[in-house]
Amino acid sequence: MAKKYNKFLSGSADFNLENSLYHWITQVHAQYIQNVDHALKKYGLDNSRRRVLLALKSKNKASVSDLSEMLISKMSTTTKVIYRLRDEGLVSTYCCEKDARITRVLLTEKGQQTIQKINDLSLIVLEQSFDGLTPLQIEKMLDNLKHIFKNLAP
Template identity: 40%
Template sequence: MKIPKKRRNRYNPASEDFHKEDFPFYWLARVHARYSMNMEKLLKKVDLDIPRWRVLNILHENHEASISEISEHSIAKLSTITKIVYRMKDDGLVETRQSAQDGRVTQVSITAKGHQTFQTMHEVTEGLFHASFQGLTEAQIRKLNQTLATIFDNLADT
């Protein structure tokens, strides 16, 4: 059910009817900030940070990805991801190689040490995941993901 534009006013920060608690991005920002603070605290125990966590997750799932693909999936600037990947390479977590199809593309893969770090980081962060979604059903989480994906797609055209 779509909300008519008139009724959307209370969610619009430019409206006189607006209240921050009705603004979905208020809650998205708060959830993201709280999650990030908790993740940073947990990841610090295993000498990692959120950007490295993202890269390891992407590579664990995809086995290999270009720096551009990692940048796209992590919603981070290419230059930032490039620096992170090369720091991770220095730490022995990933390997890089030139793409056989396009010499301008750098492919990144996870090393054995990277796989071990992936396992360790998930051991220390798994409790946060479960606490985050406590009281929600699988259907509610799926619907939340669908809703967020729609909003994400809507923002691509702005």
């Protein structure tokens, strides 16, 4: 690898954790999840449920495998969360007409209302996290992260 990246590599002599992009990505993510979980706790929700509900908001009637891929989560984990959400009345499930092996997931009215609560609570955390950044800086950071993701994705 080119020497220009040495300060970012843990094996290099001049490495400092402060220069580790992935350290900061995980730190930011962990702090965000902690703050969101704290806010959602009063509604009996957690990050796992939030992620599935928001994925369904963007792609309602998705299959369990589609959701698992979207969330980069194991199929068994996604299935467990979906069953919990179904038991809570936030989603319903049904077999695909064309292929009975495929289970589709649908937001219920209660699920739609819960997403609104999630968005209201998450907005507070989001505004806190973006304090001092311009929309252009946020867009550029988003573009960079998408680019890195594409580089890493199979």
